[in-house]
Amino acid sequence: MDWQIIIAAAIKVVVFVFLTTLPLVAMSVWAERRVSAAMQDRVGPNRVGPFGLLQAVADGIKFLLKEDFTPDHVRKGYFWLAPALTMVPALLTCAVLPFGSQLFGEKMVIADLDVGPLFVFAIASLTVYGIVLAGWSSNSKYPFLGGIRATSQMISYEISLGLSVVPLVMIYGELNLGNIVMQQAQNGWALLPLWGEGLSVKGFLLAIPLFISFIIFTVSMFAETNRLPFDLPECETELVAGYHTEYSSMKFALFFLGEYAAMIIGSGLAVTLFFGGWSLPFGWLTPESADAEVPLWVGAVHIGTFFAKVIAFILFFIVVRWTLPRFRYDQLMRLGWVFFFEIALFNVVLTALLLWGLA
Amino acid sequence: MSKTTREIEIKDTASRSSELEGYQQTTDDLVGEKLVLNMGPSHPATHGVLRLVLEMDGEVITKADPDIGFLHRGDEKIAENMQYNQFVPYTDRLDYLAPLANNVAYACAVEKLMGWELPARGQAIRTICCEMSRISAHLLGLGAYAMDVGAMTVFLYTFTQRETVYNLCEQLTGARFTTSYTRVGGQIRDLPEGFTDSLLKFCDELLACLDEVETLLNRNKIFLDRTRDVGVISKEDAIAWGLSGPNLRGSGVDHDVRKANPYLDYERYDFEIPVGSVGDSYDRYLVRMEEMKQSTSILKQAVAGLPDGPINVADCKERLPEKERVLMSMEELIHHFILVTEGLDAPAGEVYFGAENPKGELGFYIHSKGGGVPYRLKIRAPSFVNLSILSKLLPGSMMSDSVSILGSLDFVMGECDR
Numbered sequence: 001m002d003w004q005i006i007i008a009a010a011i012k013v014v015v016f017v018f019l020t021t022l023p024l025v026a027m028s029v030w031a032e033r034r035v036s037a038a039m040q041d042r043v044g045p046n047r048v049g050p051f052g053l054l055q056a057v058a059d060g061i062k063f064l065l066k067e068d069f070t071p072d073h074v075r076k077g078y079f080w081l082a083p084a085l086t087m088v089p090a091l092l093t094c095a096v097l098p099f100g101s102q103l104f105g106e107k108m109v110i111a112d113l114d115v116g117p118l119f120v121f122a123i124a125s126l127t128v129y130g131i132v133l134a135g136w137s138s139n140s141k142y143p144f145l146g147g148i149r150a151t152s153q154m155i156s157y158e159i160s161l162g163l164s165v166v167p168l169v170m171i172y173g174e175l176n177l178g179n180i181v182m183q184q185a186q187n188g189w190a191l192l193p194l195w196g197e198g199l200s201v202k203g204f205l206l207a208i209p210l211f212i213s214f215i216i217f218t219v220s221m222f223a224e225t226n227r228l229p230f231d232l233p234e235c236e237t238e239l240v241a242g243y244h245t246e247y248s249s250m251k252f253a254l255f256f257l258g259e260y261a262a263m264i265i266g267s268g269l270a271v272t273l274f275f276g277g278w279s280l281p282f283g284w285l286t287p288e289s290a291d292a293e294v295p296l297w298v299g300a301v302h303i304g305t306f307f308a309k310v311i312a313f314i315l316f317f318i319v320v321r322w323t324l325p326r327f328r329y330d331q332l333m334r335l336g337w338v339f340f341f342e343i344a345l346f347n348v349v350l351t352a353l354l355l356w357g358l359a
Numbered sequence: 360m361s362k363t364t365r366e367i368e369i370k371d372t373a374s375r376s377s378e379l380e381g382y383q384q385t386t387d388d389l390v391g392e393k394l395v396l397n398m399g400p401s402h403p404a405t406h407g408v409l410r411l412v413l414e415m416d417g418e419v420i421t422k423a424d425p426d427i428g429f430l431h432r433g434d435e436k437i438a439e440n441m442q443y444n445q446f447v448p449y450t451d452r453l454d455y456l457a458p459l460a461n462n463v464a465y466a467c468a469v470e471k472l473m474g475w476e477l478p479a480r481g482q483a484i485r486t487i488c489c490e491m492s493r494i495s496a497h498l499l500g501l502g503a504y505a506m507d508v509g510a511m512t513v514f515l516y517t518f519t520q521r522e523t524v525y526n527l528c529e530q531l532t533g534a535r536f537t538t539s540y541t542r543v544g545g546q547i548r549d550l551p552e553g554f555t556d557s558l559l560k561f562c563d564e565l566l567a568c569l570d571e572v573e574t575l576l577n578r579n580k581i582f583l584d585r586t587r588d589v590g591v592i593s594k595e596d597a598i599a600w601g602l603s604g605p606n607l608r609g610s611g612v613d614h615d616v617r618k619a620n621p622y623l624d625y626e627r628y629d630f631e632i633p634v635g636s637v638g639d640s641y642d643r644y645l646v647r648m649e650e651m652k653q654s655t656s657i658l659k660q661a662v663a664g665l666p667d668g669p670i671n672v673a674d675c676k677e678r679l680p681e682k683e684r685v686l687m688s689m690e691e692l693i694h695h696f697i698l699v700t701e702g703l704d705a706p707a708g709e710v711y712f713g714a715e716n717p718k719g720e721l722g723f724y725i726h727s728k729g730g731g732v733p734y735r736l737k738i739r740a741p742s743f744v745n746l747s748i749l750s751k752l753l754p755g756s757m758m759s760d761s762v763s764i765l766g767s768l769d770f771v772m773g774e775c776d777r
Contacts, residue, residue: 040515141396145418145758228509229581238404238762325581326509328759329418 012110017094020307025260026056028314032260035315036322063253071138071246078137083247083254085130090261093120097268098178100278100303101287102294108278108303109178116177117165120269121158124224127262128154131226134255135243146242149232149329156336157223157230163344164216167209167351168273177272185279185286190214192276195283202358209351214274216344221266223336225259228321232329267313268306275309278302393421396758400429404507404762407772409746413753413761420761423753425746430776438736442702443469443543444679446736451537453740454774456499457492457717458538459528466541467622468712468723472705473543473677479666481545482624487558487661488531488540489623489714490654494565495524496717497605497647497654497769504644504766505576508585513572520568523561530554543703544678545671555662562655569651576644586641590752590764593638600748603741604719605646606768610638616715627664628657640767647769677703702731718742718771738777742770 030045030053037044045052070076096116100108113119128151135147168190172180187196190210193203223230232242239245244255271277279286285301287294294302327335394417399410408429414422434453438446450465451458463485470477477485502517525535530551532538540546576582592602597610607614615632617625633649635642672678679698680691707729713722719741726735745768753761 036512040512041519042515141394145396231509232759238759240403322512323575324510325505325576325579325585327581328585328757330757331584 008106009110012106012108013095016099016110017091020099021091021094021261021264024264024307024310025257026060027053028260028264028318029059029257030056031311031314032318032321035318039319039322060253063250066249068249068251071140073139074246075137075139078133079246080251082130082134082137083251083258085133086127086258087130087254087261089123089126089130090258090265092123093265093269096120096177097265097272098181098277099268099306101299103296103299103303105293107178108299112176112178114176116175116180117169117269117273118175120265121162121165124262124265125154125158127224127258128158130255130258131243134247138243138246140246142239142241143243143245146232146239146245149239150226150243153223153226153230153232153332153336156333157220157340160216160336160340160344161220161224163341163348164213164220165273166344166348167213170348170351170355171206171210177277181272181277181279182289184276186283189276189279189281190274192281194281205354205358206351209347209354210274212343212347212350214270216340216347217270217273219340221270222317222320223332225262225266225317227259227263227317229324229326230332231326232332263314263317264310267310267317270313271306271309277309278306280305398761399426404765406503406765406770408776409765409770409772411749411753411761413758415758418758420753420756420758423750423761425749427743427746427772428776430772432777434777435736435738438733440732442731443705443733444698444702447541448537448539451539452773453738453777454496454716454718454721454742454771455536456771457496458536459488459532459540460492460496460714460716461721462538462541463488463623464712464714464716464721465723466543466546467714468710468725469543469705470672471712472708472710472725472727473703474706475544475672477545477623477672478669479624480549480668481670481672483661483665484546484550484670485541486623486625486628487550487658489716490657490661491524491527491558493654493717494651494658495521497651498524500717500766500769501572501644501647501651504763504769505572505582507762507766508582510575510579510582513575516568516572516575520561520565523564527554527558527561530557542671542679549670550665555665558658559662562658565655566652569648573648583641585759585763586644586767587639588637589640589756589760590767591637591639592748592752596748596751597638600751601744602719602748603744604716605643605650606719606745608633609635609643609646609767611635616713616720620713622712622714628660630654630657640763643767643769705729705731705733713739716741718769718774719745721774740774740777742772742775743777746770746775 033055034044034052045055048054048058070079095110096113096119098107098109102108131150131154132147135143135145135150138144168180169175172183174180174183184190188194188199188203191207191214193199193207197203226232244252247255279302285298287298394415396413396415397410398413399405400408405411410426410429412424412426413420432452434449437449447462447465450461453461467485498517498521502514505513528538529535531554532540532547592606592610594611597607597612602610603614611634613632613634616622618632630653631649633646633653635646676694677698680694684691685695686692705727707727709724709726711722711724713720720739721741722739724737724739725733728734749764749768752764756764
């Protein structure tokens, strides 16, 4: 019985992480370039493969074939460790994301943990080590400044990120992401309570703190993934390339891909928490309970729904990046600590009051 | 004879740290050390080869030392060794974002020495050249500025428009970048057929593009945060440091050579001089934005009231004759031969001519002792003067502000280093 679980988990890891998430990383790099090109009246990469779809492959080959140069003045061990430390946690957090309902009677989540969000935050906060180490071990001034910025930024926004999820957990009374999605599938998404039990005064009232949560969560997610308008650690016009200035070849590519992987996982988490994960709106094709049998095609539709939502979210990330300028360091910290931290705290209290009042 | 050697103190980071270690042993307090950051000469935000040695306390700049000269080519010395007309291509490479305006300013300076006045059509064409290059230079300055503060998309929008300006330059002069359009006493050719139509079409497209850019930036909270009250230059400072152009007007000084000391036929046109109120980066941005709109208005007026007639000074022995006539007539051939070999016969004397270029007042000071070669040619480069305020402006601001300030000063190193 044990080995069956192990094999099932291994298959899920291979299918979800290596055959879906990693290609999605490559695809989002392509999408970023094509969407930005469309926004800027350019053409974008369209030479490699149909619509330039294989551009990511060509880039990957280029990165692999480049000289993997390690400057003399760096702390070698940490210098080598840093790129791995940014990429691995991003992929690890895939483990608890439910990316579908069921397929062949098997729950479509690699690890059905009962502490999903906690696990995600615990692992995601490890990413900062990669960036700090990269900035410090490079033994050079620009990466060092980038590393300092990244540390303070990620630590600050992690707090509002964590706090923004608390109201959600309070409302659903659940830390298992699969069950959270199930509740949303049956009773309306967090931000769209229009069916099931959600279609009530209580559902609408509770949507208010959830919406505030969603805004804080999204902004913090931008900060956590170091994307514009929060890309201070990289900040190519000030710090040249920030913490990865001294990196080249595949080590640079790992940072690069790590950022996109973090973006995809962030999107996945946002979709799971606020947009009902794999479920279709208005309770369509929703299984009656978590253990109910789900036909094969419905399971496939659910998986497709999840990825469609994730891709929509990624497109949102991309559009924002090519629209907004970037913050200044002190403005960013003020925004994090003065606005979002306090709104998030207030939101927790608001949720508690609402739940107490409605009970 | 005894020789003494003087110790010169050069503090680099290593000697600072070793000195600090010595000091640390004498005290129990923790002693901090300032970070000396070498920004440039090849840094994405310095737009060329400006080098800034920044002394920083954390993210705050405490001292800034601009270091220029990486693009020094000795243009002024070169000018002393060649005839007036031969120097025209060198002026392309001063402010290489507005070569046409440089050509015009230089030609006007030499014509002032010669005491010539261009016919009305020639002047109107030169005005068109100046305003076209003002738009082109401001478009790049604006785009690069927006990119420096992170708004990449604006850069590409403005670049698309610049491409049109380059196409217009190509139509007009045959070259996109190194135009070398003017000669002493006129320009190499008249406006080509269909030029004015494409120019008017460009003006309309430009205004639409500027609207788009304004939507993206003008009321953008992040952009405002990054530029408002950043790099404030007071009115007094701006005058004391000799700033000119949009940087001066951004600080609220109403001075534009086109109005204050009209040259060409600028008094013919109806245009406003935008002036800032605070003198921060945002004001300088707004001034440039408005100047582009005013330039399109000047262009439209110039095209509408374009006089007919000759484009070069009336036939005289000192200006290069038209090529067809050189090939057809003996007298012009002789003039051409003399002018090319000996150069024009300039009177002795000293003149200064300042033109309102996109970056500020570009001045040519010519000291002539007669003959075809200047004795001394001094170029007053606006970027050089505008950059001198950096060491006052940067200290106290943050690292990120330095990028915003540099972008708002909108300098060109080709002109600064000459």
